[in-house]
Amino acid sequence: TSVLKEDEISVSSTSGSIPISMDSIINLNHGDPTMYEKFWRQTGNAAELVIPGSQTMSYFSDVTNLCWFLEPEFAAEIRRLHRLVGNAIAGPDRYIIVGTGSSQLFQAALFALSTSPEVFSHGGGGRPLPVVSSVPYYSSYPAATDLLQSGLFHWAGDASSLKEDDEPYIEVVCSPSNPDGLLKTASVSSNSGKVIHDLAYYWPQYTAITTPADHDLMLFTASKCTGHAGMRLGWAIVKNRDVAKRMTKFIEVSTIGVSKDSQLRAAKILKTVSDQYELEEAEDFTKLFHVARNTMRDRWQTLRLVIAASNAFSLPVFQPEYCNFMKENTLPFPAFAWLKCERDIDDCESFLRQKHKILTRSGEHFGADAKHVRISMLDRVETFDMFIERLLSIDL
Numbered sequence: 001t002s003v004l005k006e007d008e009i010s011v012s013s014t015s016g017s018i019p020i021s022m023d024s025i026i027n028l029n030h031g032d033p034t035m036y037e038k039f040w041r042q043t044g045n046a047a048e049l050v051i052p053g054s055q056t057m058s059y060f061s062d063v064t065n066l067c068w069f070l071e072p073e074f075a076a077e078i079r080r081l082h083r084l085v086g087n088a089i090a091g092p093d094r095y096i097i098v099g100t101g102s103s104q105l106f107q108a109a110l111f112a113l114s115t116s117p118e119v120f121s122h123g124g125g126g127r128p129l130p131v132v133s134s135v136p137y138y139s140s141y142p143a144a145t146d147l148l149q150s151g152l153f154h155w156a157g158d159a160s161s162l163k164e165d166d167e168p169y170i171e172v173v174c175s176p177s178n179p180d181g182l183l184k185t186a187s188v189s190s191n192s193g194k195v196i197h198d199l200a201y202y203w204p205q206y207t208a209i210t211t212p213a214d215h216d217l218m219l220f221t222a223s224k225c226t227g228h229a230g231m232r233l234g235w236a237i238v239k240n241r242d243v244a245k246r247m248t249k250f251i252e253v254s255t256i257g258v259s260k261d262s263q264l265r266a267a268k269i270l271k272t273v274s275d276q277y278e279l280e281e282a283e284d285f286t287k288l289f290h291v292a293r294n295t296m297r298d299r300w301q302t303l304r305l306v307i308a309a310s311n312a313f314s315l316p317v318f319q320p321e322y323c324n325f326m327k328e329n330t331l332p333f334p335a336f337a338w339l340k341c342e343r344d345i346d347d348c349e350s351f352l353r354q355k356h357k358i359l360t361r362s363g364e365h366f367g368a369d370a371k372h373v374r375i376s377m378l379d380r381v382e383t384f385d386m387f388i389e390r391l392l393s394i395d396l
């Protein structure tokens with residue numbers, strides 16, 4: 001098989017489109033949730049929205065709200081959806097902050113926590129606060145933390161690298177975890193730290209909903225809940241008023257709020273999801289979490305069969321848990337496969353790319369080793385099927 005060159009990757013990979021031929025490059029490097037297009041096509045015009053030219057013109061959404069650029073309709077649908085799914089406490093006593101993706105909210109959270117006198121009363125001592133996460137951590141955390149070389153915080157890597165002293169720090173907990181799908185809890189048990197809980201994947205299509213999450217600062221995103229990554233909308237649920245205020249300040253200064261058009265569209269999309277569960281006559285194929293979970297389960301079953309037959313790779317092993325939303329025991333079906341190469345191939349990413357035209361993300365980006373790769377399970381059916389075909393053809 002020929003070796004892939006960089007320019008070939010950019011012109012012929014499947015990212016954003018379906019593979020055009022049997023030897024197309026299969027791009028599973030990003031978590032692009034195009035799998036969900038099929039579901040939304042089936043819903044017809046239920047989630048369609050028309051915005052007249054005269055609407056959404058003002059910067060302001062609700063000047064009586066602490067987060068003044070948050071559309072009230074969107075906030076109401078967020079609270080309604082969390083109540084329906086039971087995955088987070090999002091009652092009226094919690095602040096909701098909207099962001100351009102949860103990516104912007106991650107930055108807003110770092111800013112808010114590292115500058116808040118209420119949170120770190122003894123301050124950071126003028127030194128940048130360490131930001132840690134347990135390995136393997138989401139590859140964007142280090143990049144986003146260190147992008148501006150801030151004097152407020154800096155990336156300090158694996159949570160275990162932190163010394164158990166009284167220095168303040170921030171820990172990011174992603175649960176279920178990107179990349180490996182496991183459930184995580186804060187690993188540093190000291191009073192001097194603050195935790196950002198990234199719950200992007202705490203939805204019933206990926207994992208059992210065992211309890212409503214009730215952390216100080218939780219991040220969610222439409223990207224992984226409904227699949228609308230291009231809408232660029234995320235939300236934070238925050239307990240502390242001062243932290244919520246500073247996060248709002250960060251977004252005010254960086255982008256003067258968040259697209260109202262996107263928020264109205266998101267409100268409509270979340271409303272459609274909740275309506276389908278609350279309407280008596282709704283058909284099963286209109287229930288987002290059930291449809292997406294079935295797809296994820298089928299994909300994981302297929303992948304596990306292929307991997308088990310090959311002996312060359314392994315996948316994480318999960319335990320079933322009772323899901324309060326689905327009302328049954330379920331295994332996790334993560335958005336990513338954290339694949340480990342069990343043979344004497346040290347660089348799994350290069351092996352899959354160069355020999356098999358499959359683009360994945362190396363474990364090294366997640367603080368782990370190059371024997372691991374992260375593979376998106378959320379692509380379109382054509383891409384996923386071709387990926388499985390290609391895996392079957394690997395002869396080790």
Ligand code: PMP
Pocket residue numbers: 031100101102103104138174178198200220221222223229232233234
């Ligand atoms: N957190 C995690 C764990 C993610 O996987 C992603 C998307 N890959 C994000 C945050 C960012 O999501 P958004 O599209 O909302 O910026």
